[in-house]
Amino acid sequence: MVSFEEKDRFAIERDTMVRLHLAGRDITDRSVLQVMSELPRECFVPSKYESKAYADRPLPVGLGQTISQPYIVALMTQCLNLNRRCEVLELGTGSGYQAAILAKLAKQVYTIERYNQLSESAQAVLGRLGIDNVQYYVGDGSCGWPEPKQFDRIIITAAVPHIPQPLIEQLCEDGLIVAPVGGQYTQDLVVCKKVKGRLQSKFVCGCRFVKLIGKYAFDET
C-alpha cells in the first residue's frame, strides 16, 4: 500500500518528469503533457521498480518485456495527433501505461498483447484507475484487430521490420500510424499517413524497442 508521503513524492517526481524530460525537450502538445502529469506511472511498474518509475528510461515489466521510456511514450502519442473522436489500435499492451494515456485522449482504444499475463495485469491496473474505454485482445497484433474494423490511428509499441500489411488495411484513409521500423536492435521511429491507400512515411528519430514477434513481424528467435 502506497502511503500518503509516498504519493506526494510520486507527485513531485511526476511533475519533474514532465517539466524536465517532456516539456524540457520537444513535447509541446499540452493535452499529452497534462495526461502524463496526472497518470501514476508507478502503478504500471513492478513494485521493486516503483522508486524508478519517473526516471526517463524503460523498465522491465516481466517476461523479458518493458514499459517504454516516458519521453518516447510522449513523443509517439504527440505524433498521433489525437482527438476525442479517434478510435485507436495499439500493438503491445505491455504494462498498459501507453493504452491508459491513449484512453484519456481518444474515444476508444483497442490494444493487443501477445502475453496473456501482461494483458491481464494491464486490465487490472486500468480497471483500478477507472479507465473503461479500452478493449483488450491477446494474440498476434501483426495480423491486426481480429474483427473487421477501421482505425483512425495505429500505434505499434514494439519494433517491426516493416509496417504489417493487415494494419495498413485496417487504417482509415488519412489515418496515422506511428511505429519503430527497422532491425531487431535499432529502428527509425516513423509516422505514416495513409493517402489514397498508400502510406507516406516521415522520419521522427532513431529508437530502440523490443521486437514485435508475429506472422507479419519478427520471428521468435
Ligand code: SAM
Ligand atoms: N505499450 C507498452 C506499455 O505501455 O507498457 C510497452 C510495450 S513493450 C515495449 C512491447 C510489447 O509488445 C511487449 O509487451 C510484447 O509482449 C508485445 N508484443 C510482442 N509481439 C507482439 C505481437 N505480435 N502482438 C502483440 N503484442 C506483442
